[in-house]
Amino acid sequence: MKKLGIMMAFLALLALPSMAHAERIEASLIGYEEVPAVSTVASGEFHATISDDEQSINYELTYGGLQGTVTQAHIHVAQRSVNGSIVIWLCGTETNPGPAGTQTCPQSGTVTGEVTAANVVAGATTSQQLEAGELDEVIAAIRARVAYANVHTDLSPGGEIRGQIRVSKE
Numbered sequence: 001m002k003k004l005g006i007m008m009a010f011l012a013l014l015a016l017p018s019m020a021h022a023e024r025i026e027a028s029l030i031g032y033e034e035v036p037a038v039s040t041v042a043s044g045e046f047h048a049t050i051s052d053d054e055q056s057i058n059y060e061l062t063y064g065g066l067q068g069t070v071t072q073a074h075i076h077v078a079q080r081s082v083n084g085s086i087v088i089w090l091c092g093t094e095t096n097p098g099p100a101g102t103q104t105c106p107q108s109g110t111v112t113g114e115v116t117a118a119n120v121v122a123g124a125t126t127s128q129q130l131e132a133g134e135l136d137e138v139i140a141a142i143r144a145r146v147a148y149a150n151v152h153t154d155l156s157p158g159g160e161i162r163g164q165i166r167v168s169k170e
Contacts, residue, residue: 023050027163046149064108068153085123
């Protein structure tokens with residue numbers, strides 16, 4: 001009888017849905033990660049959390065020391081040493097505002113926000129097969145380590161600092 005009770009308790013535990021948990025992601029941004037590499041004293045940090053239900057990403061991007069004037073910051077999809085399509089705008093400027101609702105980039109400092117499927121823009125290159133609204137695909141790319149954050153400037157239009165996004169060790 002005791003074994004039956006233990007077995008029933010074990011089966012009840014198996015029947016519970018798996019517990020989702022928020023997942024922390026991060027990147028350290030430097031010029032040498034850009035393609036081509038950029039010699040700059042600038043640096044930055046990207047920290048974010050993928051929500052438990054994977055319907056949003058809350059982020060904080062901090063950067064400073066940029067040699068050029070900031071024009072925009074994004075998340076792109078591509079492996080290390082390859083340039084990829086913009087999929088999420090983190091901030092823009094008056095000359096490069098981004099989609100409606102995109103916040104303004106400071107010359108140095110911190111931008112924070114929440115990304116949902118509504119913030120995912122279609123990849124500029126159709127060969128990447130990323131469509132607007134596909135947050136699940138962006139999250140999959142982040143987990144596969146094929147997404148990066150970068151900050152663009154007028155001196156380095158392709159990006160002055162960049163960092164490959166990875167799951168945090170914390």
